[in-house]
Amino acid sequence: MRIVKSSKCKLRYTADGLLSAVTSGGSMRRKAIHAVIEDLCKCSYFENTIFRFVLDNGGTRTQAEEVFEDGLIKLSELLRKGQYQGGKIEAFAIQICKNTWLNMRRKKDEQLHLTDDISTMDQADHETPESLMAAKERRAVFRDILQNCLDEACLKLMQMKFIEGFRHNKIAEELGLANANSSKEKLNRCKKNAIKCIMQRDDYQDLLKSVDFHLKKTTTHGK
Amino acid sequence: MANNYNEKIDPFLDGELNEEEKAAFKKAVEQDPELEKEVRQNLLLREVVETGYQEKMRSDIRRWKSEAKQTGTAKVGNIRKLGYRLAAAASVVIILTASIFTLIVPQYSNDRIAARYYEPDNDLGMLRGNNDADILRQAFENYDQGNYNGAIPGFQRYPNNDKALYGLGLSYYQMEDYKNAIETFKILAGRNNLEYTEKAEFYLLLSYLHADQTGPEFQELLNKMIEEEGYYVGQAEGIKKKLDSFWRSLR
Numbered sequence: 001m002r003i004v005k006s007s008k009c010k011l012r013y014t015a016d017g018l019l020s021a022v023t024s025g026g027s028m029r030r031k032a033i034h035a036v037i038e039d040l041c042k043c044s045y046f047e048n049t050i051f052r053f054v055l056d057n058g059g060t061r062t063q064a065e066e067v068f069e070d071g072l073i074k075l076s077e078l079l080r081k082g083q084y085q086g087g088k089i090e091a092f093a094i095q096i097c098k099n100t101w102l103n104m105r106r107k108k109d110e111q112l113h114l115t116d117d118i119s120t121m122d123q124a125d126h127e128t129p130e131s132l133m134a135a136k137e138r139r140a141v142f143r144d145i146l147q148n149c150l151d152e153a154c155l156k157l158m159q160m161k162f163i164e165g166f167r168h169n170k171i172a173e174e175l176g177l178a179n180a181n182s183s184k185e186k187l188n189r190c191k192k193n194a195i196k197c198i199m200q201r202d203d204y205q206d207l208l209k210s211v212d213f214h215l216k217k218t219t220t221h222g223k
Numbered sequence: 224m225a226n227n228y229n230e231k232i233d234p235f236l237d238g239e240l241n242e243e244e245k246a247a248f249k250k251a252v253e254q255d256p257e258l259e260k261e262v263r264q265n266l267l268l269r270e271v272v273e274t275g276y277q278e279k280m281r282s283d284i285r286r287w288k289s290e291a292k293q294t295g296t297a298k299v300g301n302i303r304k305l306g307y308r309l310a311a312a313a314s315v316v317i318i319l320t321a322s323i324f325t326l327i328v329p330q331y332s333n334d335r336i337a338a339r340y341y342e343p344d345n346d347l348g349m350l351r352g353n354n355d356a357d358i359l360r361q362a363f364e365n366y367d368q369g370n371y372n373g374a375i376p377g378f379q380r381y382p383n384n385d386k387a388l389y390g391l392g393l394s395y396y397q398m399e400d401y402k403n404a405i406e407t408f409k410i411l412a413g414r415n416n417l418e419y420t421e422k423a424e425f426y427l428l429l430s431y432l433h434a435d436q437t438g439p440e441f442q443e444l445l446n447k448m449i450e451e452e453g454y455y456v457g458q459a460e461g462i463k464k465k466l467d468s469f470w471r472s473l474r
Contacts, residue, residue, distance in 0.1 A: 008421075008454045037280070041287035045454040049417075052451065069284050073277050091418055142274035150271070158272045165237070194271075195264045211266040 009043030009090050011036065019086045022079050027174075030164055033079050037072050040093055050097045059101060067104065071097030080163065138210075141203065149197035154190035161187060228258055232265050309460060331471035337432035339465070340458045344393065344422060359387055366390055371397045385416045389423065396426055401434035424448060425455040428462070437466070 012035045013021065021032030040046045047068065054064035075093050078084060084092060146155065157175060160166040168180035168187075177183050198204060228251045234240050235248050252259045330339070362377025371394040378394060381387035392407035408427035411419050424444060431441040445466075448459035465471065 034283070037284065038287045041284055042291035044291075044452075047288075048452050069281055072284055073280050076280055088418065094417065139274055142271045143278065145271045146275045146278075150275070155272065155275050158268070159276050161233075162237075162269050162272055163276050191265070191268060194268055198264070198267065198271075207267055208260070208263050211263050211270065 008045045009039055011039045011043075011089055013039075013089070015086050015089055018079075018089060019084065022082065022084060025165055026167075026170055029080065033076050036079070036089060036093075037076055040072060040075075040090070043090070046090055046093065049094055050101075053094075053098055054101050057101065058105065063101070063104065067097055067101045070104075071100040074100060080165070141207070145194075145198055145201075149194045150190070154186075154194065157183070157187055157190060228252075228255070229261065232262055235262075236265060236269065309464065313464065331465060331468055333432045333435050333437065336462055336465045337429040340462055341429055342458075356381075359384070359390075362387070362390060366394060366397075369397075371395075385411060385414060385419050389419050392423065392426060396430060399433070401430045404430040405434060405436070421453045421455060425458065428455075428459070432462070 013032055018032050018036060021028045023029075050068050050071065051061070051064045054067050055061070059067070071093065075096050078096065150158070153175070157171060160171045160174070161168075166174075168183040171177070171187075172179050172183040175183070177186060198207070201207070228248060231240065231244070231248050235245065240248060252262055330336075358377045358380055362374045365371070365374035365377065374394045375391060378387045378391035388407060388411045392404050392411060395401070395404035395407060405427060408423045408430060411423035412427055414420070425448070428441070428444055428448065431437060431444070445459055445463055448455055449463060
């Protein structure tokens with residue numbers, strides 16, 4: 001892969017290359033997203049810019065670390081969802097991290113639980129999950145579910161399907177399954193077992209309630 | 224339960240249904256509590272899976288950052304490492320200087336230092352957008368072809384456009400019109416545009432050197448670039464080293 005030396009960070013993808021890869025989807029998109037995040041992690045200019053912004057705007061180094069990670073995770077999500085329209089990759093990533101910090105600070109200042117764009121988009125008249133469970137606590141619950149209700153193979157399959165938007169034939173190819181139908185059947189089995197396991201939790205009803213605001217929302221994998 | 228809708232949960236959540244199918248599905252969800260529960264379960268599961276994906280990404284990020292620090296790629300908090308490198312570079316320079324004194328000393332003139340640390344901005348091509356006005360596009364083309372004099376009027380047409388202002392500064396720089404380059408880069412640096420500030424400051428620094436204006440403004444800018452450890456920190460430190468050099472005092 002060509003290194004783009006002209007950029008402030010040594011990125012393996014040009015803006016056009018990245019746009020083309022994320023639009024293509026599948027393994028090309030995955031490879032591109034990983035490469036971009038890895039290159040940004042190794043770019044001192046990017047790191048310095050984020051740290052300077054957070055520190056200059058009332059944050060601590062620990063918060064800067066958090067913004068750096070959360071911002072890059074958000075970047076991967078936006079790339080997956082087709083929200084990158086081209087243009088300088090570092091500038092796009094820096095803007096995301098800045099927004100992450102501003103949201104975090106606002107949240108802290110106003111003592112709100114969550115004010116990011118996803119929640120505000122879907123709150124409607126329903127109770128928000130944030131009123132039921134703080135975001136961090138919620139992540140801890142999900143980590144527990146991941147540990148107890150999903151084996152590695154099922155998690156991998158579901159991530160490929162639900163998050164990365166792979167088609168079943170590609171999933172079968174990558175996971176060494178016979179064909180697309182085998183992948184579909186395995187996915188259904190994994191879902192069924194995982195849901196059955198979640199239903200046995202004491203907090204199952206709360207968890208179920210907490211997702212109802214998502215009903216209007218669909219994911220698109222950047223299609 | 225409306226069984227025929229069961230299989231549509233994933234296509235619905237993946238945004239694969241057309242408008243008509245989506246409307247029908249939503250209606251079915253509203254009317255069938257069991258189906259609604261299944262949709263909620265699926266959404267919950269997806270959120271869990273997303274969390275798993277994010278956790279993996281978080282651990283990758285930490286690993287990549289740590290790799291970068293180990294290989295010395297990351298510069299944050301790594302001043303000591305940078306110092307060692309500069310010290311090594313300085314040692315080499317000193318040895319060479321001692322042996323070919325007469326060839327080296329002239330290299331410490333302001334012009335030579337600026338030329339030594341100059342690097343062309345290869346991003347310039349990436350700055351162009353399809354929405355640029357024809358005049359601006361033409362100005363960039365002239366710049367590309369080395370027709371800096373021809374590029375200037377085009378860039379001057381857009382005094383409020385940072386991209387054009389940047390092109391203008393570079394054109395003056397290429398024409399060795401450092402007085403105007405300084406004025407232009409000063410304005411651009413003052414605009415605090417994330418995209419251009421550091422670049423403008425870097426070329427402003429070089430323009431000052433070429434123009435032999437190494438007074439307080441130059442020193443302040445040089446120190447700022449070093450303290451802020453931005454993209455051009457390596458060049459700024461190199462320049463400072465050269466300026467403070469013993470050999471320079473022999474000029």
